[in-house]
Amino acid sequence: MVETRKTLESFVYQLGDENFRGAIETLKELGTGARNTPKSPVKNKAIEYVISTVQDKSRLKDMAIKLAEFEDATAKEIAAHLLMSVYDEYPRQVSNVLRSLANDENWEVREWVAGACGEILTNHFELFYEDIKSWTRDNSENVRRAASIAAMYAGKKRKEEYGEPLLDIVELLLTDSNPYVKKNLGQFAIGDGLLRYYPSKVLARLDKWIEISDENARWNIAKIFSSAEGMKYICEAESIIKILLHDERYKVKKAIDSTLNKAIKKNPELVNGLTIKVKQ
Incomplete structure (x- = not known):
């Protein structure tokens, strides 16, 4: 414990001295992972220690921004969460740096940035919401994807008043054709995330979303039901499934066929709860 404290003290001192390479090397003394970088628990402990030690918010903000500019993954990961802690004081600067990260x-x-954004959205919803919503229109697929993941993380609190606004965010991404955005949206952010936290609200939205004829939107809807959580609602959403099954477009047909086969393989009794025939 004493050695850990000394290491963290040295880490903070080196950060203050802008010796970022030395600071990261010092942190490695507490344990490294597969990439020879500090393990996640070590980074989290370092973040907590810096926040508790550096009381001056302006100094902490400047330190975090400089750390974010340093070309090192660990430095940027730590920076994202240090920035999270000063968002209330410097919302615009923090939002801009996080968008870049x-x-x-x-x-x-x-991933670390998306987690930080989710935490900020949870704790400063009204202030950060429009920023995250604007990210859905960013030229970068990485930033657009971060918006959906931040919405998912914010949904974990299951705050009733967050439900509809969070669904508004992911709705803006339904027609996004980028593979990286799509991969993280239907099955993950919505299916394994928001559907779990706001089931009735998501099911109600699906009645609206299925009216969107866009191929990517239909693909995303099909993928929602391929998630572990989504499979629970296949019978309840049979009217949605029917529309997807009648969509002749290759990507949609492939997505819904794959989803239903996966669900039936996991739960063969599912067939008995459906009035529609499923190709197996």
Whole structure:
């Protein structure tokens, strides 16, 4: 415990001295993972220690921004969560830096940023909501994808008043044709996320979304039911399934056939609850 504290003290000192490479190397002393970078628990502990030690919010913000600009994945991951802690004081600066980090080439950095954005959206919903919503129109697929993941994370609190606005965010991405956005939207952000947190609201939205004839929107709807949570609602949403099954477009047909076969393989009794015939 004493050694850990000394290491963290050294880490904070080096950050203050802008010796970011040295700071990251110091953090490795507490344990590294597969990429020879500090493990997630180590990074989380470092973040907590910095926040508790650096009381001056302006200094903490400046430190986080400089860390975000340093070309190192660990530095950027830590920076994202330090920025999260000063959002209430510097919302515009923090939002701009996080938007830039959300487009980082390193996927692990993008994950940490999405987590930070989800936390900010949860705690500062009214202030951050329009920013995240605007991300759905960004030129970068990475930033658009971050918006959907942030919405999913914010949904974990299951706050009733968050439900519809969060669904408005993912709705804006339904017709997005980018593979990276699609991969993370229907099955993940909606199916395994918002459907779990707001089932009645999502099912009601599906009645609206199925009226969107866009191929990508239909594909996303089909993929919602391929998630573990989505499979529970296949019988309840049979009218939606029927429309998807009658869609002759290859991508939609492939998506719904794959979804139903996957669901029936997991639960063979599902066939008995459906009035429609499913090709197996």
